[in-house]
Amino acid sequence: MRKIAVIAAVLGSCSGVPVIGQAPSVTTDVAPAIVVRVPSASLGREQVATVLLPTSYATSRQRYPVMYLLHGGGQDHTAFATRGWFRALASRDMIVVTPSVGDSWYVNSVADPNAKYEDFVVKDLIEYVDKQYRTIASREGRTVAGVSMGAWGAMMLGLKHHQLFGAIGSFSAPFGISRQDPNMDMTSRTQQRFGAPATPERLERDPGTLASTIPVESVPLLYLACGNQDIFVADNRRFVERLTGRKIPYEYRELSPFGHSWDVWDGQLVSFVDVMSARWRQGPARK
Numbered sequence: 001m002r003k004i005a006v007i008a009a010v011l012g013s014c015s016g017v018p019v020i021g022q023a024p025s026v027t028t029d030v031a032p033a034i035v036v037r038v039p040s041a042s043l044g045r046e047q048v049a050t051v052l053l054p055t056s057y058a059t060s061r062q063r064y065p066v067m068y069l070l071h072g073g074g075q076d077h078t079a080f081a082t083r084g085w086f087r088a089l090a091s092r093d094m095i096v097v098t099p100s101v102g103d104s105w106y107v108n109s110v111a112d113p114n115a116k117y118e119d120f121v122v123k124d125l126i127e128y129v130d131k132q133y134r135t136i137a138s139r140e141g142r143t144v145a146g147v148s149m150g151a152w153g154a155m156m157l158g159l160k161h162h163q164l165f166g167a168i169g170s171f172s173a174p175f176g177i178s179r180q181d182p183n184m185d186m187t188s189r190t191q192q193r194f195g196a197p198a199t200p201e202r203l204e205r206d207p208g209t210l211a212s213t214i215p216v217e218s219v220p221l222l223y224l225a226c227g228n229q230d231i232f233v234a235d236n237r238r239f240v241e242r243l244t245g246r247k248i249p250y251e252y253r254e255l256s257p258f259g260h261s262w263d264v265w266d267g268q269l270v271s272f273v274d275v276m277s278a279r280w281r282q283g284p285a286r287k
Contacts, residue, residue, distance in 0.1 A: 071100070
């Protein structure tokens with residue numbers, strides 16, 4: 001896919017993830033989506049998720065691709081369902097799923113063996129969705145995308161479990177949060193989830209490391225976007241430079257003059273849906 005040129009530079013920071021424009025919705029009205037409870041052997045309890053079925057689901061027998069949308073810090077499973085564009089996704093012939101994972105960063109925590117959120121997504125959630133609904137249960141029938149913390153999680157999960165996902169959408173990911181820096185503050189609960197820098201535990205939880213080691217032929221379709229005023233724009237530029245260095249195809253969009261907010265995410269999520277809709281119309285074949 002084409003690479004869009006970077007046009008401006010601002011300094012990035014990875015000490016934390018802002019929650020500007022990311023507060024959880026005060027409403028539980030996610031219609032036409034529904035909220036389901038997903039049994040999780042990995043977590044030892046149920047987790048809630050929002051599921052949007054296409055309008056044609058009830059009157060057809062066809063199978064549908066699934067888009068897993070991952071919320072950011074300070075958000076929950078209602079984060080996307082309450083956006084103005086979300087309801088129109090029901091016309092796109094895809095199933096859309098957003099799990100609620102708190103501030104877990106979608107990882108199996110190194111510090112807490114009971115907090116296996118990576119396993120929840122790639123094992124429990126996918127298995128639940130594929131059993132409950134008529135999905136195209138294959139790599140090419142799944143994509144994972146997210147904003148902020150969820151963008152980091154989407155890239156980590158999508159690269160690490162590339163056999164499960166055919167595409168990754170990453171919007172304003174704070175890639176540097178898991179960097180291999182010996183001076184990281186390991187008293188931070190977030191950092192403790194990833195493990196100490198340069199350890200095997202942290203390396204397998206770092207999107208940058210995964211992008212450097214994954215076989216090029218195994219990389220899913222990559223679509224990234226970030227505001228050029230975002231405090232994490234430098235992280236995103238370094239990440240795509242890493243991709244360029246390995247000649248990994250990607251599309252990267254930088255939007256001006258926007259920061260870490262829905263001003264970027266709303267439009268770019270819709271653009272990513274357009275990309276996936278076109279891709280899925282061409283295949284995989286529905287049964």
